[in-house]
Amino acid sequence: MPDRYEIEKENKVRQLREKARYDKGAVFSVLDAGIVAHVAFVQDGAPVVVPMIYGRENDTVFLHGARKARVIKLLEQTKRACLNVTLLDGIVLARSAFNSSMNYRSVTLFGAPQLVEGKEEKLRAMRIISEHSMPGRWGEVRDSHDREVKMTGVIALKIETASAKISAGLPDDEDEDYAIPIWAGVLPVTTKIGALQDDDRLLPGATASDAVRALQQRKL
């Protein structure tokens, strides 16, 4: 398996090319850091984009929803989907509006969605999705009921082509603009998980596990 995606028409980064990455290491690390993906597909010739949680295994991203949900039915039928995960890392305040920008990590990928069928295959994918945003939780909750697996639609989106775009660092101003005596720099944006909020129907002694406490330390 090659360790980078071929640069093709679909995934080629045309603007700010110096920020582009095509190696799977970069693509996977952004996918693994995010929680929400934006999945786009075409319905009756028109574009639709839907936020979804996801999980990754090698070159495959798994998505899920209610089996009868529009998004699952459409992903089942469509030949092409585009998925983007973007993590905002900072607001870059330059000395001009033109050079002001954002710091971010972003991945865009394309592939043919496929419906995952069969109880064991579905459960496997559901576990991958769950473990992505809630590592360790799958083993703590009760087993899924057959009815729940049937009610869940699972999509496998094999990455055919992808690129990452990563922007980091300080403003890049025009030479003459460094003479402008205003403050410039970066306002870092951080996404963190805060204090646990207990359910109001906890049983006595039901305290957060190590897995939950570890999740609390996660930074997106």
Add this chain to the structure above:
Amino acid sequence: MPDRYEIEKENKVRQLREKARYDKGAVFSVLDAGIVAHVAFVQDGAPVVVPMIYGRENDTVFLHGARKARVIKLLEQTKRACLNVTLLDGIVLARSAFNSSMNYRSVTLFGAPQLVEGKEEKLRAMRIISEHSMPGRWGEVRDSHDREVKMTGVIALKIETASAKISAGLPDDEDEDYAIPIWAGVLPVTTKIGALQDDDRLLPGATASDAVRALQQRKL
């Protein structure tokens, strides 16, 4: 101007309908809180989704990019775009995988993108976009050069139809699952702006303005 969007085929929320909102107050408040939008359109019959910053004025969302960028050229040509802004507010750990979910604020809107032309109209839209993610900064940076305005492509996306979906609160478990003695609850996700990171070429005495300090307090 009606204060809510008609429920039509395109914007109708079909899953978890009780979380749907069609009033402009809800739609605008999510748009105003976010910084990154995901914009989807169709290119040669295939879906593409691109993260973009944006600004809003009444029912219009403004987007921008390099004038020659693919995304701007395609938005100029396409008759339909779909835009989503999603803010993740929490990870909801229920007592089953099936009932575990996310808390979020999300808006999806549809419209016909139009290229904004004319220097004054472009500058006005560029200011709205700048003020959205960097309030007060437009008046601090130097004026835009004509060349920069020409190099910027600006798109106006008038909201024709939209919906918000807002999920908040504690897990909603099956009645019998409340007997499972594990911890359940919410891990709130907060996105904040951190300490200022100074540019390494600041002039002496160039300190952050009140506007920059106010931006530092922003929560997404």
